[in-house]
Amino acid sequence: MAAPSYQAFDARKEIMTTTAETTRPATATKRELAEAAMRRSWFPVARIVDLDRPQTATLLGTNLVIYRAGNGTVAVQDRRCPHRGGDLSKGEVHEASIGCPYHGWEFAAADGACARIPSLADQGKIPGRAAIKTYPVELRYGHVWTVLEDPIRDMYDVERWRDLDLEWLAGPKMDSAVGVGITIENFRDVAHFPFVHKVSMGPSPEVVEPLDVTREGLDIKMERPLNASTGEWAEDGDAMMYYECSAPGLATITYDYERLGHRIVAGFPCPVDYETVVIFWGVANEVGYKGAGLDECLRVEEMVYREDLPIVDGIEPREIPWDAEVQEFSVPADMFTLNYRRSFVELMNRVKDDSHDYAAV
Numbered sequence: 001m002a003a004p005s006y007q008a009f010d011a012r013k014e015i016m017t018t019t020a021e022t023t024r025p026a027t028a029t030k031r032e033l034a035e036a037a038m039r040r041s042w043f044p045v046a047r048i049v050d051l052d053r054p055q056t057a058t059l060l061g062t063n064l065v066i067y068r069a070g071n072g073t074v075a076v077q078d079r080r081c082p083h084r085g086g087d088l089s090k091g092e093v094h095e096a097s098i099g100c101p102y103h104g105w106e107f108a109a110a111d112g113a114c115a116r117i118p119s120l121a122d123q124g125k126i127p128g129r130a131a132i133k134t135y136p137v138e139l140r141y142g143h144v145w146t147v148l149e150d151p152i153r154d155m156y157d158v159e160r161w162r163d164l165d166l167e168w169l170a171g172p173k174m175d176s177a178v179g180v181g182i183t184i185e186n187f188r189d190v191a192h193f194p195f196v197h198k199v200s201m202g203p204s205p206e207v208v209e210p211l212d213v214t215r216e217g218l219d220i221k222m223e224r225p226l227n228a229s230t231g232e233w234a235e236d237g238d239a240m241m242y243y244e245c246s247a248p249g250l251a252t253i254t255y256d257y258e259r260l261g262h263r264i265v266a267g268f269p270c271p272v273d274y275e276t277v278v279i280f281w282g283v284a285n286e287v288g289y290k291g292a293g294l295d296e297c298l299r300v301e302e303m304v305y306r307e308d309l310p311i312v313d314g315i316e317p318r319e320i321p322w323d324a325e326v327q328e329f330s331v332p333a334d335m336f337t338l339n340y341r342r343s344f345v346e347l348m349n350r351v352k353d354d355s356h357d358y359a360a361v
């Protein structure tokens with residue numbers, strides 16, 4: 001078996017070694033493949049707790065409205081009304097539709113078909129094509145998730161959590177001026193603790209032990225003991241931390257405390273565009289968890305996030321330099337990052353192999 005390599009991640013090499021195809025019509029940059037892969041991946045666009053009124057999100061440049069109709073259907077749809085461009089998120093939610101605030105046209109929550117035009121005497125004359133695009137919906141981990149185009153991967157389903165009875169609490173949305181990849185890499189990076197999280201975590205060792213990282217397809221895992229320090233969690237005692245990420249956009253830590261049970265923090269950035277995200281995130285405690293309540297867990301994890309944000313927002317370039325725009329150097333502490341990038345490249349290759357739009361690169 002080859003020794004692990006910590007050299008700068010070479011996305012070009014990774015892609016070239018995974019395809020022999022050379023005859024497709026166009027040559028895609030890695031950035032284009034990354035963006036195409038994200039258009040076919042699930043992202044959160046709203047918190048379930050906010051669905052008492054229509055929510056807005058922008059996912060890779062697409063403006064969306066998210067709402068729960070009176071009959072309980074949760075819809076993710078294009079926000080623009082096809083009549084004269086009214087903003088549907090400012091409209092009224094009906095039993096099975098949403099109405100435009102401008103002239104009251106109603107669009108079905110189930111499929112986006114125009115269900116009513118108030119100004120029209122004969123409702124049989126509704127133009128058949130006057131519909132809004134409707135996207136798939138999954139409700140999971142306290143959030144509403146959707147995908148813009150034909151999914152290239154399944155919705156996230158963390159195996160470790162399937163047998164846990166979890167209660168979720170969604171955190172406040174946070175804006176960050178970097179892409180999904182940089183955001184995920186920050187979430188599970190451990191070498192920055194002694195520099196960025198002195199207040200929330202207390203002193204952490206600077207030297208990072210050899211990391212126990214494994215990768216299986218799109219999923220990357222790492223186990224690491226948490227030694228109670230002097231930070232906010234000091235009273236809770238020792239725990240095992242299970243870091244589990246999945247490309248492109250899920251990052252989680254499950255804490256298994258010797259004395260308390262399981263608690264979780266998870267981050268799932270939503271790409272507003274390629275280099276900007278809204279970070280959706282949340283905490284969960286297993287029912288019967290003997291440590292801090294969800295509100296307190298949220299408070300401390302938010303403190304951690306807010307220590308990260310000013311540092312992460314200064315990173316250049318603002319997304320992983322897939323096309324080797326800049327040089328990067330890696331050390332053993334970056335092992336998880338390198339494996340996450342390999343998973344992301346695997347996702348890009350899925351897109352490339354599934355499409356005739358891209359040539360081998």
Ligand code: FES
Nearest residue numbers: 081084086100103
């Ligand atoms: S702009 Fe929406 S109903 Fe006219």
Ligand SMILES: [Fe+2]
Nearest residue numbers: 186196304308
């Ligand atoms: Fe951090």
